[in-house]
Amino acid sequence: MGEFELIERFFRRPAVRSPLGAGDDCALLAPAPGMQLAVSTDMLVEGRHFLSTVDPRRLGHKCLAVNLSDLAACGASPLGFTLSLALPQADAAWLQPFSEGLLALADAHRCELLGGDTTRGPLAISITVFGEVPAGQALLRSGARAGDELWVSGHTGDARAALEVFRGTLSLPAAVFEAARARMETPTPRVALGEALRGIAHAAVDISDGLLGDLGHILRASGVGATLDAGATATLVACGDALEPARRLEFALAGGDDYELAFTAPTAARDAVQAAAAGAGVRVTRIGRIEPGPGLRVLDGEGRPLDLRFGSFDHFAS
Structure with a gap:
């Protein structure tokens, strides 16, 4: 041929x-x-x-x-x-x-x-x-403002879980693995949600290399920082019940290959965000807040910062 x-x-x-x-x-x-x-x-x-x-x-x-x-x-x-x-x-x-x-x-x-x-x-x-x-309505990485709430669509970390099964470092029940594998191999682009968030969200980024790294793009472009709730973030992993807590949090924050949206919106827009998500047929989870000072902090249930020893994917550093 x-x-x-x-x-x-x-x-x-x-x-x-x-x-x-x-x-x-x-x-x-x-x-x-x-x-x-x-x-x-x-x-x-x-x-x-x-x-x-x-x-x-x-x-x-x-x-x-x-x-x-x-x-x-x-x-x-x-x-x-x-x-x-x-x-x-x-x-x-x-x-x-x-x-x-x-x-x-x-x-x-x-x-x-x-x-x-x-x-x-x-x-x-x-x-x-x-x-x-x-014109003038595109969601950009540079629009986040101090006081904004940070949201994530769908699930993160499941693609990483499937990859670790392929690598032989993790074992999952067959049905759980197949669901995670589907999220790795057939991600759902959140086009309808992105369209619905115009005029509501201040900034957005798609999560391809891991939530920590991709959120970092928003923070640098907007000149702000962020605080994340570790407990809320861990719930992003659909197969999380099959994982140890430490791996669940790692996969949620630094898994990669998720193709979900991370976005910021003012507190007053919380109902509008939920309505946009419902109209798009996707769940959204509030996981933190944008802060005026630089830096990214992940806090445990007691409000203490966690010492994280992992980062997002980098094609030339990995």
Whole structure:
């Protein structure tokens, strides 16, 4: 199978938003009047971001989901994406489920495949996603204010638990492992929540490398600090009852691969946050507060700071 047959067979879609679709040297895309473009790129490399044994259908889902999660963190609505694939070989048995998983999620979010590139090489997937957000309403990392409450959507730490099972450092009951594995391999991008938080939240970030590290991006960009409640944070791990307390807290704070949203909002907006979450069909948990002074502190039930000896994932330090 040649390159162009591969594209035609597995990735050709009817043009919707782009008048050219994926068949020219460039795609043409324009936001609606009064909207700004939101653009994000992510690359997934075999052995670094996913295991070689992953179901290709789940991989197709995940590689787009992690990009949609970036749009969600800005409160942006998806428009389209480009796909670049490096493949060891053009294997139809792999490409068919991969494209099905990818395009099913794209269709669910009305996110059009606009084009891309294919080449031979070690398996790697790079996606650039395009979205739109009303001008001046994007959620940014720089908007947190002292006194804001800190919230997290969904669950964190379960993907890390599944990874540790694969690594052989953790044992979980079969049903618990399968649920954690699903959260690792098929994360849910919180697009609807991000859209609903426009005008409510002050700042947001998607959690990809671990809550501690990604929250740190908000604190640095906003020039503030934060205090977290260790007890509330530990409840973020859905499989937490199967973990020792210390690992439960570690996975919640520094697990990575969660693709949930961490966001700040004023106390007066607490009901609005809950209503936005209910409308988006996702739970949110209040885990702390933004402080005027720098630094990030995690407090136990007695209000004492914990001495944490773990951090978030770093591609070049790990």
